[in-house]
Amino acid sequence: MKERRKIDLSGLEGLVLSGARPILAVILALVVSAGLIWAAGANPIEAYAALLEGSFGSVTALASTGVRAAPLLLGGFAVGLGFKAGLWNIGGEGQIYLGAAAATAVGIIPLPVPAWLHLMLAVMAGFVGGVLWMLVPAYLCAYRGVNLVCTTLMLNYVAGYFVSWLLHEPSPLAEKDAFFPMSPLILPSARLPILARGTSLHVGLILGVILGVVLHFVLHYTHFGFRTRMVGENPEAARYAGVGVTRQIFLVLLICGGLAGLAGAGEVLGLKLRLFDFFASGVGYEGLALAILANGNPLGIIVGGIFFGSLKAGASKMQIVTGIEASLALVTQALTVIFVIAIGFGERVRLTRQQQKKSRA
Amino acid sequence: MDMNSISGWLQASVRLAAPLMLTSIGAVYTERVGVINIGMEGMMLAGALASVAASFFTGNVVIAAICAMTVGGLLAVVHAYLTVSRRASQLISGAAINFLALGATNFGYARLFPTERARAVTFPVLSPPELRGIPFFGQVIFAQPVIVWIALILPLVSAWVLYRTSWGLNIRAVGEHPHAVDSVGLSVHRLKYTGVILSGVFAGLGGSALAMADLGYFAPAMTGGRAFVVLAALVVGKWNPIVVAAACMLFGAADALQLRIQTFGAVIPYQFPLMVPYLLTIAALAGLVGRTAAPKTIGKPYDPETI
Numbered sequence A: 001m002k003e004r005r006k007i008d009l010s011g012l013e014g015l016v017l018s019g020a021r022p023i024l025a026v027i028l029a030l031v032v033s034a035g036l037i038w039a040a041g042a043n044p045i046e047a048y049a050a051l052l053e054g055s056f057g058s059v060t061a062l063a064s065t066g067v068r069a070a071p072l073l074l075g076g077f078a079v080g081l082g083f084k085a086g087l088w089n090i091g092g093e094g095q096i097y098l099g100a101a102a103a104t105a106v107g108i109i110p111l112p113v114p115a116w117l118h119l120m121l122a123v124m125a126g127f128v129g130g131v132l133w134m135l136v137p138a139y140l141c142a143y144r145g146v147n148l149v150c151t152t153l154m155l156n157y158v159a160g161y162f163v164s165w166l167l168h169e170p171s172p173l174a175e176k177d178a179f180f181p182m183s184p185l186i187l188p189s190a191r192l193p194i195l196a197r198g199t200s201l202h203v204g205l206i207l208g209v210i211l212g213v214v215l216h217f218v219l220h221y222t223h224f225g226f227r228t229r230m231v232g233e234n235p236e237a238a239r240y241a242g243v244g245v246t247r248q249i250f251l252v253l254l255i256c257g258g259l260a261g262l263a264g265a266g267e268v269l270g271l272k273l274r275l276f277d278f279f280a281s282g283v284g285y286e287g288l289a290l291a292i293l294a295n296g297n298p299l300g301i302i303v304g305g306i307f308f309g310s311l312k313a314g315a316s317k318m319q320i321v322t323g324i325e326a327s328l329a330l331v332t333q334a335l336t337v338i339f340v341i342a343i344g345f346g347e348r349v350r351l352t353r354q355q356q357k358k359s360r361a
Numbered sequence B: 001m002d003m004n005s006i007s008g009w010l011q012a013s014v015r016l017a018a019p020l021m022l023t024s025i026g027a028v029y030t031e032r033v034g035v036i037n038i039g040m041e042g043m044m045l046a047g048a049l050a051s052v053a054a055s056f057f058t059g060n061v062v063i064a065a066i067c068a069m070t071v072g073g074l075l076a077v078v079h080a081y082l083t084v085s086r087r088a089s090q091l092i093s094g095a096a097i098n099f100l101a102l103g104a105t106n107f108g109y110a111r112l113f114p115t116e117r118a119r120a121v122t123f124p125v126l127s128p129p130e131l132r133g134i135p136f137f138g139q140v141i142f143a144q145p146v147i148v149w150i151a152l153i154l155p156l157v158s159a160w161v162l163y164r165t166s167w168g169l170n171i172r173a174v175g176e177h178p179h180a181v182d183s184v185g186l187s188v189h190r191l192k193y194t195g196v197i198l199s200g201v202f203a204g205l206g207g208s209a210l211a212m213a214d215l216g217y218f219a220p221a222m223t224g225g226r227a228f229v230v231l232a233a234l235v236v237g238k239w240n241p242i243v244v245a246a247a248c249m250l251f252g253a254a255d256a257l258q259l260r261i262q263t264f265g266a267v268i269p270y271q272f273p274l275m276v277p278y279l280l281t282i283a284a285l286a287g288l289v290g291r292t293a294a295p296k297t298i299g300k301p302y303d304p305e306t307i
Helices: A011-039 A044-056 A059-084 A092-107 A115-144 A148-166 A204-221 A223-233 A235-240 A245-272 A283-293 A298-322 A328-360 B003-032 B040-058 B061-085 B090-112 B137-142 B146-164 B166-176 B178-183 B188-212 B226-236 B241-264 B271-285
Strands: none
Touching: A011 A044, A011 A298, A011 A328, A044 A059, A044 A298, A059 A092, A059 A204, A059 A223, A059 A245, A059 A283, A059 A298, A092 A115, A092 A148, A092 A245, A092 A283, A115 A148, A115 A245, A115 B271, A148 B226, A148 B271, A204 A223, A204 A245, A204 A298, A223 A235, A223 A245, A235 A245, A245 A283, A283 A298, A283 A328, A283 B090, A298 A328, A328 B061, A328 B090, B003 B040, B003 B137, B003 B146, B003 B166, B003 B188, B003 B226, B003 B241, B040 B061, B040 B090, B040 B188, B040 B226, B061 B090, B061 B188, B146 B166, B146 B188, B146 B241, B166 B178, B166 B188, B178 B188, B188 B226, B226 B241, B226 B271, B241 B271
């Protein structure tokens, strides 16, 4: 098993294969979804045309895709970076909540500082919130060998209830006499700037794309990135080569938490402008789906995030035009992931056989 | 608190624990064969919709429960195929199934019941009224719908099968040492498939209990993380069906407590009892409350070629 996992997809062959897998999965998922649309009594081509128009057909549509992609990118990096180190961070959801709560706490206080600094502080608070929420699972995983999946998964719900408690009076984060549990409005000085006038597309998307590119370079061209990938591919070898594996795992996990925290901060400071009860529903898990789709690769997560974002944005248009419920987009996303992992192993076995032939020859 | 409110709280506790206990039965088996199934959340949800739809259209709760178990079982076949046959990540497969079930139930619910909110036939209360009149026990045990009784009895049966039959021994052995099972001529794949499919079947039944113990309707995403509470109970209950069921009961009591706090108000915020299962699990995992003893090969795919 170990040997199979270490197959080196190098050169053009590797690039094509690693890209072909998710693309094939997307095509299969779209075909199956088309079958569902047809079974539900609508014309699949018409439905997909509406979906495309709703996600890329106009400035508003593009903005809508971008708004939905922004948190997915960061949520995807939060899982993908850990994935590269062989770690499963399922706690994106919880880290998003805490990041959002921390950003809100800073964003609703009138600080005697310039607007750009207030915004910076609020965004940084989001990062710190995510890091703090990851602190216990990261420590337990790195230093005590406790299963990260279990701890982060459990903390998602704790985070949801904790933030819910923060939003109920008499908590200082709660809006007075609100009809629904929520925080006061984020002050204008702490809001993320809007990119296109008349839409809600905010700078968060650009920040996500930049962070993705930075992450790609960190992973491939720095010592930190090299150590991270080494820990992921072979922790024993990494230890033998003198890498402080536990410390590396701890650090990587904290950064993962911070990235998810940024996703939460972006949602609150850029889009919702308030912290709502249970606002994130599922973004953390969608990040997990993205990371597996892109094999943890930050640039792939950007492409995948825009794809998922466009599905979500276009689905409402599809519902208006053809009457097919927008929840079909979720089915398509899930099918994409299922096909990716179903195809995945076959490809790996085929490559092993090829390599065995080569080594025998 | 007077006697009446205590027995009222316990009655709600048992009723809220029933879906957890039913789901936990299958959860023990899938983890005992070494496969984690976080997709049980989706299987519960799919089971809930299937049973409400079947009950609505046929008016028969037995057919409804069978439909729920079938749908849950079919989703589990997908999980088993991906994780056992294709050796894909159990985590990803489970998460994808959760997404699939969430999307598909939203889609299906809107398709099946476009206008009215369907009220289905619920599981009946079978006990004679005289028994229900008994103070305390009458309310806590006898006034419960039949599915709650099933949930109370099944963990005992499950424990007997797991610890007292040779098939149960095989199931326990697969998760600990699959190669040993293979070497005595038993099919590792078949045992693993069985364990995983059982988890889907019982998650479906748990979903059915959730939707039809007394509500009788489906709501999108109505499971709200209950399967994860079951996963928590597995850790706290150390993979022993009876102890796990007891942990489910405890978590059901916490749920009933928070509902009471929401209605009547109390010193502690209602969110705190809801956090208890999850925090207790982390404490158990961290070794603060005794040692946990997960099946040895849990989470790892079986590859006959490597030892």
